[in-house]
Amino acid sequence: MIMEKLSDAGERTVGQSPVRSSPSGNRPAPPPRTGEPAPDGGLAVAARDFSFWYGKTQALDSITLDVPVRRVSALIGPSGCGKSTFLRSINRMNDLIPDTRHEGEILLDGSAVYSSGRDVVELRKRVGMVFQKSNPFPKSIYENVAYGPRVNRLVSSRGDMDALVEESLRQAALWDEVKDRLDRSALGLSGGQQQRLCIARALAVSPEVILMDEPASALDPIATQKIEELIHELKDRYTILIVTHNMQQAARVSDFTAFFFMGRLIEIGKTEEIFTNPRQEQTEAYITGRFG
Amino acid sequence: MNPKADPPVGIPEATPASVSAPPGGPGPFRRLFPSRQRGNVQDQVYGFALKGFGILLPVLFLFMVHRIGTSAWPAIQTFGWGFITSQEWNPVLRDFGALPFIFGTIVSSFLALAIAVPLAVGLAIFLTELAPRWLAGPVAFATELLAAIPSVVYGLWGIFVLVPFLRFTIQEPLSRRFGDTIPFFEGPAYGFSMMSGAVILSIMIIPFISAVTREVLVAVPREQREAALALGATRWEMTWQVALPYAAPGIMGGAILGLGRALGETMAITMVIGNRPDISASLFAPGYTMASVLANEFTEATGALYLSALMEIALLLFGITILVNIAAQFLVWRVSRRGGS
Ligand SMILES: Nc1ncnc2c1ncn2[C@@H]1O[C@H](COP(=O)(O)OP(=O)(O)OP(=O)(O)O)[C@@H](O)[C@H]1O
Ligand SMILES: [Mg+2]
Numbered sequence: 001m002i003m004e005k006l007s008d009a010g011e012r013t014v015g016q017s018p019v020r021s022s023p024s025g026n027r028p029a030p031p032p033r034t035g036e037p038a039p040d041g042g043l044a045v046a047a048r049d050f051s052f053w054y055g056k057t058q059a060l061d062s063i064t065l066d067v068p069v070r071r072v073s074a075l076i077g078p079s080g081c082g083k084s085t086f087l088r089s090i091n092r093m094n095d096l097i098p099d100t101r102h103e104g105e106i107l108l109d110g111s112a113v114y115s116s117g118r119d120v121v122e123l124r125k126r127v128g129m130v131f132q133k134s135n136p137f138p139k140s141i142y143e144n145v146a147y148g149p150r151v152n153r154l155v156s157s158r159g160d161m162d163a164l165v166e167e168s169l170r171q172a173a174l175w176d177e178v179k180d181r182l183d184r185s186a187l188g189l190s191g192g193q194q195q196r197l198c199i200a201r202a203l204a205v206s207p208e209v210i211l212m213d214e215p216a217s218a219l220d221p222i223a224t225q226k227i228e229e230l231i232h233e234l235k236d237r238y239t240i241l242i243v244t245h246n247m248q249q250a251a252r253v254s255d256f257t258a259f260f261f262m263g264r265l266i267e268i269g270k271t272e273e274i275f276t277n278p279r280q281e282q283t284e285a286y287i288t289g290r291f292g
Numbered sequence: 293m294n295p296k297a298d299p300p301v302g303i304p305e306a307t308p309a310s311v312s313a314p315p316g317g318p319g320p321f322r323r324l325f326p327s328r329q330r331g332n333v334q335d336q337v338y339g340f341a342l343k344g345f346g347i348l349l350p351v352l353f354l355f356m357v358h359r360i361g362t363s364a365w366p367a368i369q370t371f372g373w374g375f376i377t378s379q380e381w382n383p384v385l386r387d388f389g390a391l392p393f394i395f396g397t398i399v400s401s402f403l404a405l406a407i408a409v410p411l412a413v414g415l416a417i418f419l420t421e422l423a424p425r426w427l428a429g430p431v432a433f434a435t436e437l438l439a440a441i442p443s444v445v446y447g448l449w450g451i452f453v454l455v456p457f458l459r460f461t462i463q464e465p466l467s468r469r470f471g472d473t474i475p476f477f478e479g480p481a482y483g484f485s486m487m488s489g490a491v492i493l494s495i496m497i498i499p500f501i502s503a504v505t506r507e508v509l510v511a512v513p514r515e516q517r518e519a520a521l522a523l524g525a526t527r528w529e530m531t532w533q534v535a536l537p538y539a540a541p542g543i544m545g546g547a548i549l550g551l552g553r554a555l556g557e558t559m560a561i562t563m564v565i566g567n568r569p570d571i572s573a574s575l576f577a578p579g580y581t582m583a584s585v586l587a588n589e590f591t592e593a594t595g596a597l598y599l600s601a602l603m604e605i606a607l608l609l610f611g612i613t614i615l616v617n618i619a620a621q622f623l624v625w626r627v628s629r630r631g632g633s
Contacts, residue, residue, distance in 0.1 A: 091522060093518060093521070093522065096517075096518070096521070098425075121524050121525070121526055122524070124521060124522055124523070124524045125523070125524035128522065128523075129518075129522040131515055131518065131519070131522075133515060135513070135515035135516060135518070135519045136519075137516065137519065137520075137534060138537075138538065139537075147520070147523060147525075147533075148523035148524060151520075151523060151524055151525045151526075151529050151533070152523075152524045198519070201519075201523065202522070202523070205523055205524060
C-alpha cells in the first residue's frame with residue numbers, strides 16, 4: 001500500500017519539478033521516479049529497487065532513489081529505519097557483515113555497484129565515507145591523511161604527498177589549526193578536529209561521492225557548525241550524502257532530502273519543499289516532531 | 293524520588309550506608325574501603341579481607357626472596373661475581389659457575405620466542421581475518437588444547453618424535469652441508485640439543501601467544517577496520533597496516549607471557565636439551581638451563597655449598613624472569629604510548 005503511494009508521490013515529484021533537465025544519457029532504461037537530477041548534471045548514485053537483509057530481518061525494502069551530482073542530499077528518518085544500511089550499501093561496507101544479502105541494484109555513475117566483476121577497492125576509493133564516531137588511526141595527523149593516497153598509490157614523491165596532505169587539510173578547514181603539529185598523534189585533537197581530520201582523510205583520495213553518517217552527532221554546537229560550513233564548501237566539488245537526526249541540520253545543509261521509514265523510502269524532494277510542504281502525512285508527522 | 297532516600301532532619305548518622313547510599317555519594321571504591329564513620333560490619337569485614345589478600349601477596353613474595361637469598365648467601369660470599377661469569381660447574385671440586393645455565397636459559401627461551409611469535413601471530417591472523425567460521429572455531433579450540441597438555445607429555449613426545457626427527461631430517465643434512473662454514477650448524481648432531489629445547493619450548497608457548505593475539509585482533513575496533521577499508525585498502529592492507537599495529541601492544545603482551553613460560557619451563561626442556569653445562573655457538577650441541585639444573589641436581593646436592601650454589605641459581609632465575617618482565621612491560625608501555633596521546 002505504501003509502495004503504491006510512494007511511486008505515486010514520485011511521479012508527482014518529477015512531474016512538478018521546475019528545474020528538471022533531461023536525464024543523462026549514460027544511465028540505463030528506468031527514468032528517475034523520485035528525486036530529480038541537478039540542473040547541471042547526471043546522477044552520482046542511483047538505487048533501483050534495492051532491498052537489504054540482515055539474516056532474516058529486512059532492513060531496506062525496494063529503495064529507488066536518485067542522488068544528484070554535486071549536491072548535498074540528506075537522509076532523514078526515525079532510528080532503525082535503514083539510513084545507515086542504505087549509506088553503507090553504496091560503498092559495500094555491509095559486505096563485511098556476515099549473513100547479509102541484497103536484491104535490486106545500486107548504480108554509481110551508471111555502473112552497477114553489486115555486479116560480480118566490481119572492484120570493491122576501486123569503488124571505495126571513489127565513494128568516501130565519514131563515520132558517526134570520528135575514527136582517526138592512532139598515528140600522526142600527517143599519516144592519517146596520507147594513508148588513503150598511500151594505499152591507492154596516488155602519489156609517488158614525498159613532495160607531492162606533502163602538497164596533497166596540505167590541500168586535503170585545507171579543504172577540510174583544519175590546516176591552520178594543525179599545520180605546526182602534523183607529526184603529532186591525531187588522538188590529541190579535539191572531537192571536532194578529529195572529525196574534520198577524518199573528512200580530510202576521505203578527501204585525500206579524491207572521491208566523487210562522500211557518505212556521511214551523522215558526522216556531527218557527537219559534537220558540540222560550535223564544532224557542528226564548522227562541519228556544516230565545511231559541507232557547504234565541499235558541495236561544489238563533491239556529491240555528498242548525509243544522514244542526520246537533526247531536522248535543522250538537514251534543512252540548513254542539504255539541497256535534497258529523502259525521508260525513510262521502516263526500511264522504505266517515503267518521500268524525496270527538494271529540501272525546502274519537504275520541509276515546507278511535505279506530500280506524505282508520515283513525512284510531515286516526522287519533521288514536525290510528532291513521532292520519531 | 294524515593295522518599296526513604298531523604299531522611300528527616302535529625303536522624304542519627306548511623307544509618308547504614310548500604311540501605312540508602314545517596315546518588316553521587318561515595319562510589320564503589322569508598323564502599324570497599326569504608327572510612328571511619330560509615331559502612332556496616334559486613335562492608336568492613338569485606339574491606340579487611342580484600343586488604344589482607346592485597347598485602348599477603350607482596351609479603352609472600354618478599355618472604356620467598358628472603359628465604360632463597362639467605363640460602364644462597366654462602367655461595368654469593370664464596371664466589372662473588374665469579375658465579376655468573378664462570379663456566380666451571382664441578383660439584384666434586386666445589387667449584388660453581390652458573391654462566392652455562394644462564395646462557396642455556398636465555399638462548400633457548402629467546403630462540404623459542406623467535407620461532408613461536410611469527411607462527412602464533414600468523415595463526416591468529418588466519419583464524420581471525422581469513423578462515424571461514426566453521427574452520428576457525430575447531431582450529432582455535434585445538435590450539436588452545438595444546439596449552440593443556442602436561443609438560444612431561446611434551447617431554448616424552450620430544451624424546452621419541454621430535455629429537456629423532458630433528459636429528460635425522462634437519463640436523464644431519466645441515467651439519468654435512470654447512471657444518472664447516474656456519475658455526476650454528478657445527479659439530480656432530482646428537483639430537484638432544486639447544487635446537488630441540490628451543491623447538492619444544494616454542495611449541496609449548498604458541499598456544500599462549502596465539503590466543504592473546506587472537507583476542508587483541510578481535511578487539512580492534514570495527515571503526516578502525518572500516519576506516520581503512522573505506523579509504524580503498526584491501527583486506528590484507530587493512531590487517532597489516534591498521535589491525536596489527538593497533539593490536540601490537542597486546543601481541544607483545546602475549547609474547548611476554550610466552551617468554552615468561554619459556555624461561556621457567558623445566559620438565560619438557562630438561563628431557564630434550566641434553567643437560568651438558570657447555571656454552572657452544574652450535575644449535576646442535578647440548579645445553580643446560582637454570583630450571584633444568586635445579587630439577588636434576590637438587591636431590592643429589594651434597595654439601596652446603598653445592599646446595600647454596602643451586603639456591604643462587606634459583607635466585608638468578610627469579611631475577612632474570614622479573615627483569616625480562618619489567619623490560620617487556622616497559623616496551624609495551626612505549627609502544628602503546630607512541631600511538632596514543
Ligand atoms: N549489523 C546488523 N545486524 C543485524 N541487524 C542490523 C545490523 N545493523 C542494523 N541492523 C538492523 O537494520 C535496521 C536498520 O538499521 P540502520 O542502522 O540502517 O538504521 P538507521 O536508520 O541508521 O538508525 P539510526 O538512526 O539509529 O542510526 C534496524 O532494524 C537494525 O536493527
Ligand atoms: Mg545509523
